[in-house]
Amino acid sequence: MGTKTYLSKMINGNIFFKEAEAEWEPAGEGILRQITGYNTQLMMVKVKFEKGAVGYVHDHFHSQGSIVASGKFKITIDETTEVLEAGDGFFVPPNARHGAECLEAGVLIDVFSPVREDFL
């Protein structure tokens, strides 16, 4: 899917996102995902975790910002681990290794720049 298609999709119909009208897609064991909007430069995603679900440590060249919308998560970035709750957040510089373990069921809001083409 090329750049022109992304932009065209955004301009034509993906400006507003209604949770109730969208599917949740599987994104690992106990993890579901909704992409709420994107263009080539920026992508915004909600990720719903069951208690105990693990987003394994990985890295990518995209910058990532995340906020805990609900629940409780153990977040590791490089060598540092913190427990985060609703309203807390973290920022992953390009290529930093990071992972998440869900301690209480909830939702992370993850944003990426540029777009995660592997999610499309």
Place this chain on the structure above:
Amino acid sequence: MGTKTYLSKMINGNIFFKEAEAEWEPAGEGILRQITGYNTQLMMVKVKFEKGAVGYVHDHFHSQGSIVASGKFKITIDETTEVLEAGDGFFVPPNARHGAECLEAGVLIDVFSPVREDFL
């Protein structure tokens, strides 16, 4: 504040954000803001609205993604207005005119690419 300073700040100390340890800064009448993380490419912000507070219609060259964390908002983008609740979102392409009116007190999560230098 130059690029090197942003990156240095992120790498040295702004990886994790704890809501309880940060101030809310004024961002208009009835509106408070917390910047949770950024580098030159990406910025993530929480914006807390009192009922009735208005983010006036404006535009900027940055791409913007937003998700309603709580409350209820009337969002206008170009000629279209929608009422959004927790879990809903919207996406503002570069230079699109947009505004928000808070119908029930709550928090919007706004993200920008590139960084909003005017917020720093």
